Amino acid sequence: MTLIIGLLIPLLGTMLGAAFVFLMKDEMSLRLQKLLLGFASGVMVAASVWSLLIPAMEMEAAKDAWSVLPAAIGFLMGMGFLLLLDELTPHLHLGTDKPEGLRSHLSRTTMLALAVTIHNLPEGMAVGVVFAGADEGAAGLSMASALAVSIGIAIQNVPEGAIISMPMRAAGNSRWRSFAIGSLSGAVEPLGALAVVLLASLMTPVLPYMLAFAAGAMFYVVVEELIPEASEGAHSNLSTIGFAIGFVLMMVLDVVMG
Numbered sequence: 001m002t003l004i005i006g007l008l009i010p011l012l013g014t015m016l017g018a019a020f021v022f023l024m025k026d027e028m029s030l031r032l033q034k035l036l037l038g039f040a041s042g043v044m045v046a047a048s049v050w051s052l053l054i055p056a057m058e059m060e061a062a063k064d065a066w067s068v069l070p071a072a073i074g075f076l077m078g079m080g081f082l083l084l085l086d087e088l089t090p091h092l093h094l095g096t097d098k099p100e101g102l103r104s105h106l107s108r109t110t111m112l113a114l115a116v117t118i119h120n121l122p123e124g125m126a127v128g129v130v131f132a133g134a135d136e137g138a139a140g141l142s143m144a145s146a147l148a149v150s151i152g153i154a155i156q157n158v159p160e161g162a163i164i165s166m167p168m169r170a171a172g173n174s175r176w177r178s179f180a181i182g183s184l185s186g187a188v189e190p191l192g193a194l195a196v197v198l199l200a201s202l203m204t205p206v207l208p209y210m211l212a213f214a215a216g217a218m219f220y221v222v223v224e225e226l227i228p229e230a231s232e233g234a235h236s237n238l239s240t241i242g243f244a245i246g247f248v249l250m251m252v253l254d255v256v257m258g
Contacts, residue, residue, distance in 0.1 A: 002143055003197065006131055006150040007190045010123065013154030014189075017161025018182025021169045028166045031238055036159030037230035038239030042246025043156035044123070044218045044226070050254040051130055051149045052215035055141050056208040059133075074209035078216025082122065086224065091115035093225070116164060116185040119225065122217030123153050124192030129210045131193070132200035138207055148257035152250040157186055 020028070053071050060067040090104035092111035099111055106114075130149045133141040165182025169175060196203070196210075203210055230239030 002147070003131055003135070006143075006147050007127060007193045007197070009147075009150045010127060010153040010157050010189045010193075011183075011186045013157035014161040014186025015183040017158040017163075018165040018179045018185075020162040021165045021175045021178045021182070024166065028162060030233075031235050033163060034230055034235045034238040035242040036163065037226055038242025038244075039246035040156040040159055040242075041222045041226040041230060041239075042243040042248075043152050043250045044222050044246075045243075046247045046250035046254070047126065047149055047152050048215035048218045050251055051145060051152075052126060052211045052218075055130075055133065055138065055145075056211040056215075059138055059208045059211075070208035071212040071215075074212025075216035075219070077209070078122070078213035078218075079220045080216075081213070082118070082217045082220035082224075085118055085121075086220075089114055089118060091118060117188050119160075119221055120186060120188045121192055122214060122221055123157075124189035125196055126214040126218060127153055127189065128193030128196030129203075129207070129214050132197050132203060133207055133211065135197070135200060136204055136207065144257045145254060148253045151257075152253050153189070155249070156246060157189075161186065 053075065056071040056074065057067050060070050063069075086101065088102055090099055090101040090106050090111055091114040092099045093115050100115075104111075127146075127150050130141055130146040131143075134143045134146040161182045164185050165178045168178035168181050173181070227239075230236065230242075
């Protein structure tokens, strides 16, 4: 039951954020967007370091100086995988009219959905791999620390759900349709997490690499998308404040619950 709840918590965070369309009449202010983007970045960076990279190295502690090797390799592979996915998948980010990836004849809605999928996939993998590691009794990982990651991802999914649903509402969609689209944007996370958990028995020998792989994938999203978007234009100082709050919150969650 703990596992099921843990896998679903991030989706609930997205749904809570998407529900902002019922609470706010106008489009989300630029100041709030900047603060929330920075917050999401801080949570993802802290989760990558404390919940993924450090446990990956602790699992290989017996190798002394070489304990960092699986983490380094896995991290670079995660970054490379997301880079490849970003280059090959036709997708469109909110607020832009220029598609990225390979040319296609996909609809605007489909490409927006693919952009969100690319963004959320690493988060689902991160949740799945820490639960898999905790279930296998890996060093540095426990069910409590896995729940901390799940809760941290859920917290940063709240602003993400709002950032997706609010522009949908501003574009003329109904509140319920905007809420549904915002909520479904997080559906890939529990699905990706479940797939990783189901493959856990096969992954045990490469678990340190998988932990670091998820960290690299999340770092790619932060560096490629969240930080540039948060730093562009006015009020970038608010994104810096949001980053600090998100980072410290996730760090505290991991240490207290881990």
